[in-house]
Amino acid sequence: MNQGWVSYLPAFLRKKVEGRQELQKVLTNTGWLFGDRLLRMGVGLFVGIWIARYLGPTQYGLLSYASSMCAVFSAIAILGLDAIVVREVVREPEREQEILGTVMTLRLAASLAAYLLTVGATFYLRPDDRLSQVLVAVMGWTLIFGSFDTIDLWFQSKVQSKYVVYAKNSAFIISSAVRGGLVLAKAPLVAFAAANSLEFGLAAVGLCCMYRHNGQFISRWRVRLQLAWKLLSDSWPLLLSGIVFMVYLRIDQIMLGQMSTSHELGVYASAVKIAEIWFFIPTAIVSSVFPNIIRARETDEKEFYGRLQKLYNLLAFLGYVIAIPTTFLAGIVVSLFYGEAYSSAAPMLVLLIWSDVFANLAVARNAFLMAMNWTRVLLVMTFLGALANIALNYLLVPKYGGVGAAAASVISYWVAGHGACYLYKPLRRTAGMMTRAFVYPRFW
Template structure:
C-alpha cells in the first residue's frame, strides 16, 4: 500500500513512486529527518543569533569555547557505537534488548568518566578561571543524558525516525522558549549554558516516552559483558575516529581562544555557525539512503557502486548550491544575522563555507568505510586531518587570524577526505569516484541520473 503522502504529489512524480514501497519508506524517513533539522536550524539559528547579539563577541566566544572544550570529551562518551549498534539491530533484531542494554551501560560509564576528565582538563588549561570551569562542567554534564540516545538506534534500525524527531523537538521547543525568556529578562551567560544541558535531559525523557509508546520496555534491557566487548571491538576504531572528528571540528575555537582571545572565538564561531548549520543535510540523506546502498551490494557490486556514485554526486551538488551564494553574500549575511559587531567574520565565512563540499562527501564515505569494515583506515584519515589542521592552525592563526583558521579547515579537509583516498590502495577507488562527483556538475547526464 502506498504511503498517504504519495497521493499529494504531482502526477509525474507519483508515477515513479507508486508501488515502490522501499523508496517511499526512505523518502518518508528522510522527510522526517529534514523536518527535524529544518525546524531546529530555523528556530535554533534565530535564537542563537539573538543570544550572540545579546552577549556580544567576547561572551559569545567564551560560551563557544566552553562548548567546544566539553565536546572534545563528549566524543569519547559516544564510544563509536552509533552505526555499529544500528547495523547489529538490522542484522539481528532478536538481540535488541542485549544490544541496547549493553550499549547504554557502556555509554553511561563513558560519559561519567568524560565529565571528570573535562573538569580536570579545563582546570589545567585555564587555571584560576572558576567561571570558565563552571561553564565547561555544565556543558559536559549534558553528555551524561545522551546515554539514553541508544533508543534512537532502535528507531533508526526500524526506519522510524519520526519518533526521535518528535521527542527531540519537544525538548528543543521547551528549551527554545526558556532561552527566549532568559533573553527577555537579560539573564547572565551561565543561565544559557544550563538551558543547553536541560534540553539534553528533556530529550532523554521524551525518548523514553516514545520507546514506551512503541510498546518497548527498557526494563527488558540486559547488559552482557560479551556483547559489550563485541560492540567495543567493532566500535573502538570509530571511538578514535569520532574523537578525531570532534577534535577536528572544535580545535579551532580552543586554539583561537588560547592564542588570540575569546572575542576572536566569538567572531569565528559566528562564521562557523552559518557554515555548519547545513551539515544536517548529508546526515539526514545518508542515514535514510544508505540502507538501500548496502542492500544493492547483496545483489550486484556494480549496482552498489552506481548508487554510491549517485550519492556522492548529490552531496557535491547540494554543497555547491550552498557555498556559491554564501560566498557572494557573506558580508550581507553576517551583518543581517549577527550585526555590525561581527562584520569581521564575513571573510572567514566566505572561506569556511567551502569546506562543506568535503564534509558532505566525508559523511557519505564514512558509511562506506563502515560497510567495508575499514574503520581503522577511517581513523587514519581523521588523524591525518587533525595533524594537518593542527600544524596549519599553529602557523596560520598567528599570521592571518581567524581567516587563517578557516583556510586551515578547508585545506585539511581536502587532504583528509579526498587526497588520502588516493594514497591508500583500499580506498583509491573512492578517490576516483569523488573526483567524478566533484566534476559531475559539468555533465548534464549525471544530473538526470540523480532522479
C-alpha cells in the same frame, strides 16, 4: 505501506517512486529528519542570533569555547558505536534487547568518564579562568544525557525517525523558549550553559516516552559482558576516529580561544554557526539510506556502487547550491544576522562554507567505509585531517586569527574527506567517484 505524499509529486518523480515501498520508506524517514533540522535551523538560528547579539562577541566566545570543549570529549561518550548498533540491530533484530542494554551501560560509563576529562582539561588549559571552568562543568551534563541516544539508534534501525523528531523537537522548543526568556531577563552567561544541558535532559525523557509508546520496554534490556567486548572490539577504531574527528572539527575554536582572544573566537564562532547550519543535509540523507546500502552490498555489488555514486553526486550538488551563493552574500548575511559587532566574520564564512562540500562527501564516504567494515581506514583518514588542522591552525592563527582558522578547517576537511583516499589503493576507486561528483554533481 501507503505513502499518500507520493500523489503530490511531479509526474516524472512519481514514476520513480510508485510501487517502490522501500524507497518511499527511506524518503519519508528523510523527510522527517529534514523537517527536524529545518525547524532547528529556523528557530535555532533566530534564538542563537538573539543570544549572540545579547552576549556580544567576548561572552559568546566564552560560551563557544565551553561548547567546543564538551564536543571534543563527546566522542568518548559515544564510543563509536552508532553505526555498529544500527548494523547489528538490522542484522539480528532478535537480539536487540541485549544490544541496546549493553550499549546503554557502556555509554553511561563512558559519558561519566568524558565529563570528568572535559572538566579536568579545562582546569589544565585555563587554570585561572573560573568562568570557563564553571561553564564547562554545567554544559558537560550534555555528555551524560546524550547516552540516552541509544534509543535513537533503535529508531534509526527501524527507519522510524519521526519518533525521534517528536522527542527532540519538543525538548528543543522548550529549551529555546527558556533561552529567549533568559535574554529578556538579562540572565548571566552560566544560565545559557544550563539551558543547553536542559535541552539534552528533556530529549532523553522524550526518547524514553517514544520508546514506550512503540510498545518497547527499557526494563527488558539486558547487559551481556561478552557482547560488550565484541562491540568494543568492533568500535575502537571508530571511537578513535570519533575522537580525532571531533578534534579536527572543534580544535580550531579551542586553539583560537587559547592563542587569540575570546572576542575573536566569538566572531569566528558566528561564522561557524552559519556554515554548520547545513550539516544536517548529508546526515539526514545518509542516516536514511545507510540500512539499504548495507543490504545492497550483500546482494548486488554493481547496485551497491551505483547507489554510492548517486549519493556522492547528490551531496556534491547540494554542497555547491549552498556554497556558491553564500560566497557572494557572506557580508550581507553576517551583518543581517549578527550585526556590525560581528562584521569581521564575513571572510571567515566565505572560507568555511566551502568546507560543507567536502563534509557532505565525507559523510557519504564514511557510510561506504562502514559498509565495507574498513573502520581502521576511517581512523587513518580522520587522523590525517586532524593532523593537518592542528598544524595549519598553529601556523595560521597567530598571524591571521579567525581567517587563518577558517582556512585551516577547509583544507583539513578536504584532506580527511577526499585527498587522503588517494593514499590508500583500495580507496582510489572511491576517490575517483568523489572526484566525478565534484566535477559533475547531479540532483538525481
